[in-house]
Amino acid sequence: MSGALLVCGTASDAGKSLVTAGICRSLARRGVRVAPFKAQNMANNSAVTASGAEIGRAQAMQAAACGIEPEAAMNPVLIKPAGETSSQVLLMGRPYANATARSYQELKASLEQPVLDALSGLRERFDAVICEGAGSPAEINLRSRDLANMGLARAADLPVLLVGDIDRGGVFAQLVGTLAVLDAADQRHIAAFLINKFRGDATVLAPGLDMLHDLTGRCSLGTLPWREGLWLDAEDSLALQAPQLAPAPPVGADTLDVAVVRLRHISNFTDVDALAAEPGVGVRFTRSAVDVERADLVVIPGSKATVADLQQLRADGLDRALLRRARAGAPILGVCGGYQLLGERISDDVESRAGVVDGLGLLPIATTFHPNKLLRRQSGTGAAAPLGGAAVSGYEIRHGDPQPVAAGSVAGEPLITTASGEPEGWLTGAVAGTSWHGLLEGDAVRRALLRWVADARGRDWLPGDVPFAAVRERRLDVLGDLIDEHVDRDALDALLAGGVPEGLPTLDLHRRTTACSAS
Structure with missing residues (x-):
């Protein structure tokens, strides 16, 4: 064939x-x-190929x-909306231009x-x-x-x-x-x-x-x-409007409730698919402060407009709900943009051009945005207790570079040690963050994290035994x-x-009529 x-x-x-x-x-x-x-794909859900291309x-x-x-040729043009009127355009897996809806039409040639x-x-x-x-x-x-x-x-x-x-x-x-x-x-x-x-x-x-x-x-x-x-791996947020499957029956006596904050500019929300594949774990997307306070685990996912989503969190009162969770020792996990907004400050002259903005202050990190996008796959070992020393892997898609604040004042510990021996992510109390997408697809690290959540919440929850790769x-x-x-x-x-069949008929609606006029 x-x-x-x-x-x-x-x-x-x-x-x-x-x-x-x-x-x-x-x-x-x-x-x-x-x-x-x-x-041409317009989506903020993306992946990194082995060669470091984003598709x-x-x-x-x-x-x-x-x-x-996967390879870059499978999706040569990727458009990532960064706000109401602008998008980042990637060509063959690399940033190519920033465009509005109108200027993109001129870029097509x-x-x-x-x-x-x-x-x-x-x-x-x-x-x-x-x-x-x-x-x-x-x-x-x-x-x-x-x-x-x-x-x-x-x-x-x-x-x-x-x-x-x-x-x-x-x-x-x-x-x-x-x-x-x-x-x-x-x-x-x-x-x-x-x-x-x-x-x-x-x-x-x-x-x-x-x-x-x-x-x-x-x-x-x-x-x-x-x-x-x-x-599975939906490409736009329309999929979030569909009802999600009820979780499989729990192995232990209790279930776990995971609330994913539905950011306005949410990206890579498929990071939580692996959580939903575990028995007794319910995952829902929400903008409710009540949901955020009551859930066993809150995940703040990636964002293509981190500062704008941070401002919207404050407008919705979710910043206060997250602060109350942190004070109560209730687990929070931020991923990429969600990790960045949990920190003390964000310096952004690239994405939002907002300059220095105060973060939520729940992790002792500061993020600086750089013009060049970091695209790479990573591996390492879980360094902090929630990850149980498990082998971990993931991929990075980011302009923001989160770093611990000045030495001597940093509370907590790195979440991961990379294969090259570098620290990645951070844990302070029950608040964790990482720049790595796809982290939760690893069976050992996902189950270690959920056991940590269950212990923190007093739940009798036990993991399943089916690998996420088999679920996929x-x-x-x-x-x-x-x-x-x-x-x-x-x-x-x-x-x-x-190929194209011969002799297919044409439906003719292309007759000229009088032009419409504005009323």
């Missing part, structure tokens, strides 16, 4: 990432050398579905060739490349210089599988409408449909699918049923099973092998 396919969705969170991962898993299990690709976590997850190491080169390189090295679109191809206001949807399909001559989310309702209008607003040359590439998140008996859709074919000349390749818990593999297999069991694999293979 050889070829490539672009998976687009009628809207964000329609299921593009999971469908792409499912197709990758299905092909890999059949012995196909397959790789994922997303030309979207969804593409790292899709690479895992393929059974291969310089990004197109690197994107096409990255895809071409993957196609030369793999039997199949499963590409994922961004947002929706029906965002016609952004069609000019499009890099990720129909612009990519046209430039690379890719067939497009269009995914619609039936759980939101109106799936047939989503699919037909998306097709209809495209011009004829773009419509030519929309080869087939796929319906996602269906609850109930799929045979009741048959009349609608027949009408869909009559209207468009395109077939549906299948209907994927609704499945709970398919939230199981979830990826579920995605592959969905494709194998509910998608016409022969038709899918034909699209990959044959």
